[in-house]
Amino acid sequence: MMSDLNKLGLAAARDALRAGETTSVELTEACLAAIDAADGLNAFVHKTPEIALERAAAADARIRAGDAPGMCGLPIGIKDLFCTKGVPSQAGSRILEGFLPEYESTVSQQLADAGAVMLGKLNMDEFAMGSSNETSTYGNAVSPWRRGNDEAALTPGGSSGGSAAAVAADLCLAATGTDTGGSIRQPAAFTGTVGIKPTYGRCSRWGIVAFASSLDQAGPMTKSVRDAAIMLGAMAGHDPKDSTSADLAVPDFEAMLTGDIRGKKIGIPREYRMDGMPDEIEALWTQGADMLRDAGAEIVDISLPHTKYALPAYYVIAPAEASSNLARYDGVRYGHRAKLAQGDGITEMYEKTRAEGFGPEVQRRVMIGTYVLSAGFYDAYYNRARRVRTLIKKDFEDVFAQGIDAILTPATPSAAFGLGEMTEADPVQMYLNDVFTVTVNLAGLPGISVPAGLDRQGLPLGLQLIGRPWEEGDLLNTAYALEGAVGFVAKPARWW
Amino acid sequence: MSIDQNTAARVAKLARIKVEEAALPALASEFNTILGFIEQLNEVDVDGVEPMTSVTPMRLKRRADVVTDGNRQAAVLSNAPDAREGFFAVPKVVE
Numbered sequence: 001m002m003s004d005l006n007k008l009g010l011a012a013a014r015d016a017l018r019a020g021e022t023t024s025v026e027l028t029e030a031c032l033a034a035i036d037a038a039d040g041l042n043a044f045v046h047k048t049p050e051i052a053l054e055r056a057a058a059a060d061a062r063i064r065a066g067d068a069p070g071m072c073g074l075p076i077g078i079k080d081l082f083c084t085k086g087v088p089s090q091a092g093s094r095i096l097e098g099f100l101p102e103y104e105s106t107v108s109q110q111l112a113d114a115g116a117v118m119l120g121k122l123n124m125d126e127f128a129m130g131s132s133n134e135t136s137t138y139g140n141a142v143s144p145w146r147r148g149n150d151e152a153a154l155t156p157g158g159s160s161g162g163s164a165a166a167v168a169a170d171l172c173l174a175a176t177g178t179d180t181g182g183s184i185r186q187p188a189a190f191t192g193t194v195g196i197k198p199t200y201g202r203c204s205r206w207g208i209v210a211f212a213s214s215l216d217q218a219g220p221m222t223k224s225v226r227d228a229a230i231m232l233g234a235m236a237g238h239d240p241k242d243s244t245s246a247d248l249a250v251p252d253f254e255a256m257l258t259g260d261i262r263g264k265k266i267g268i269p270r271e272y273r274m275d276g277m278p279d280e281i282e283a284l285w286t287q288g289a290d291m292l293r294d295a296g297a298e299i300v301d302i303s304l305p306h307t308k309y310a311l312p313a314y315y316v317i318a319p320a321e322a323s324s325n326l327a328r329y330d331g332v333r334y335g336h337r338a339k340l341a342q343g344d345g346i347t348e349m350y351e352k353t354r355a356e357g358f359g360p361e362v363q364r365r366v367m368i369g370t371y372v373l374s375a376g377f378y379d380a381y382y383n384r385a386r387r388v389r390t391l392i393k394k395d396f397e398d399v400f401a402q403g404i405d406a407i408l409t410p411a412t413p414s415a416a417f418g419l420g421e422m423t424e425a426d427p428v429q430m431y432l433n434d435v436f437t438v439t440v441n442l443a444g445l446p447g448i449s450v451p452a453g454l455d456r457q458g459l460p461l462g463l464q465l466i467g468r469p470w471e472e473g474d475l476l477n478t479a480y481a482l483e484g485a486v487g488f489v490a491k492p493a494r495w496w
Numbered sequence: 497m498s499i500d501q502n503t504a505a506r507v508a509k510l511a512r513i514k515v516e517e518a519a520l521p522a523l524a525s526e527f528n529t530i531l532g533f534i535e536q537l538n539e540v541d542v543d544g545v546e547p548m549t550s551v552t553p554m555r556l557k558r559r560a561d562v563v564t565d566g567n568r569q570a571a572v573l574s575n576a577p578d579a580r581e582g583f584f585a586v587p588k589v590v591e
Contacts, residue, residue: 102571200551214551243556312536323511330512332584334575346587351514363513367523368530370511371499381534386547388540393551427526428533444551469552 005030007170010074010227011254017063017073024063024073027173028056028117031075035119035171040496043156043166045080045138046088046121055117062115071234072115077166077175080121081128082108082218083207087118091209092126092136092159095357096335105207106239107176107218114234119172123162126359127326128183128211131433132422133161135361140419143191144169144492147457151495154416154459157187157433163221164191168492174222174231178208180215181314182437185449188221189411189462192451192490194228194483195221196476199469200444201246202232204239212321213244215314215441225450225480229253232472248470256473261481262296267404271307272436274413280455281410288408288452288463291485292478302404304395309388310439311431316372316385317442322362323369329357364427393443400468406478409436411449411462436464446472448479451488460490499527 005027008016016022032052035044052075059073083089083101090096104112112118123141125133132155133141143156143165156165160177164187167175177184179197188195196219203218210216220231233254238247268289273282293299331337331353338352358366372381399407413435422430440447445466452463463482467475499507504524508515515523550556569582578585 099575102568102574201554240557240559244550244552246552246554247557306540309537309540312534315530316534316537327512331577332586335577337577340587344587346589347512348514349587350512354512355514358513363511363515364523364526364530367504367507367511367513368527371503371507371527371531372534374507374510381537383547384537384540384542385534386549387542387545388537389548389551390545391540391542393548426529428529431533442551 006034008173009223010071010173010230011224013074013173014230018068024056024059024117025053027073028052028075028119031119031172038169038171038496041142041144041165041169042139043123043141043162043169043171044077044120045123045162048087048118048120051087052117052119055112059115059117069114070230071111073117074115074173075117075119076111077119077122077163077172078108079160079163079176079178080124081178081209082176083209084108084118084121088121089209090137091128092124092138093357093362094137094336094359095329095354099334103207106204106241107208107235110237111176111234116234122166122175125159125161126362127209127322128159128178128180129322129361129365130158131182131186131430132417132419133158134419135359137359141165142419143416144496145191145416145459146492146495147459153419155190155419157190157416159183160187160221164188164193167191167193167221167223169496174220174227176218176235177221178216178218179441180211180318181441182434184219184221185437185447185462185464186412186433188449190416190460192460192488193221193223194225194448194450195219196228196232196448196472197440197446198232198236198472199446201244202236202472204237204242204245206239206241210325212318213325214321215318225476225483226254226257228448229257229476251473253473253476256477257480258477259481259484261292261478264297264405264478265300265403266292266297266478267300267302267399267407269302269304269307269407269409271304272409274435278414281413281461284453284461284463285408285410288482291482292408295481295485300404302399302407304399304439306388306391306395307439310392310442311435313385313388313392314434314438314442315368315431316381317389319365319369320373320382321369323366323373326362326366329354389442392439396443396445405468406475407466409464409466411436411464415455415457415459415461440466445469446475448475450479450482450486452486453488454490499524499531
């Protein structure tokens, strides 16, 4: 029997399973033991050991029978945003306390069909609104990383904070995430893991609790680029139940990982050089560009002139869509309903239920969204933001038309910060975390965060690559070349 | 555009979220911070630019207008905070 099975990635575990060197039950037991020993990270918020062991046994039977689909027997975590049949799915919110879905999200169903083993549900910011996992009803998820010997608890990022912490701490082989403005890529960068947000429409949104429907996409969070390719292949594909899901063939992403990027044109957007950007981020970015050049790519300075307006446009469009999507939480059909006083009518029921059920950040965004959509402001805010979004997308279309294959940027403006360190800051300071990632959602493009180094305090930093629409395979291959050149092997020292 | 307490109260009402009177000044101030950030959009020349309706240039799929699902009353009601006699139950709406 192999040791430390939970530390394997998807590709290594798959190969070991197929070679008969281990079993899915052994892999799953190793992960379940690691999860039980990691309650201090607060990453898994609903554990499903019975489901996991049952699926693991079934996977072992399939492997023995020679019928092993892509992710057969591989134990993974599922973000709480995905509805999983009969298993709590709360989107990190009090308002969905007790909700047991009668159905399974398309993405988690496809993963199950591919043989993956669900270990449980992962912590996240409430309704995926946050960049530090501090808005969750379950309390903070904690990063396994620390600043040297400093015991201060750090954020794993957000909103997919539980997913990032769980993958980085080897509680699972990989996890699902979702990304509306950077919620896969920022936590991946903060935890030294890989996260890809595919092209809008690549993964079905059906059964994933909606935040901002024109921006939300699911994607994998993994220990390597190869693992991301494997898992994205299992998650992606057309779904008649999501009218925005693309009816396009899903290529074999893993087979596209050649590491050969000779002749590729990599754009370096000058607008991403922000005032006050830490030297370390700047140096990391330059180093990344040098590595891609050494691998045979051509580095090209490019301009994306409307970059500065992406965050303000996002903070109109995302809250507007959220205010509409979250109108369904009214205490009637599912979740929390407030206790009513004598004489309270239906309006009081709505108002009290939503005040009790939604946390402060969700309330703030729902109300901002309500305001920008209200009569008299719709044109000034919402329509203007949608026009700016058109311009942001055109910026990318223009550089792709010039022959650019991918764009290299920092993933985040800093390394992970301490939990509670941003409490006193105004909400806009927290929003700036997404400054490099949010453009990608507005333009519907694929983006991937790859670990690229450690800062002076020993914390991971990531670089982001942005690809052409539907060309995740090519993007993953560029990321694979970068990953190989970086040779990132650091892991957090176990303290939990 | 500055949001005063009355506007904050009106927005909370529209959003069907109960906000205590005492919390309104802080809420109005947060709105103003966020809207101040959003005001930057006024610098952009958007003349003749279409508002984006779909980020990918594809037409939404249509399906035949037929019943594909149904007869699942128990499943539909299973998560209701209050369900009676096959219905969702709510406080009295009509006097």
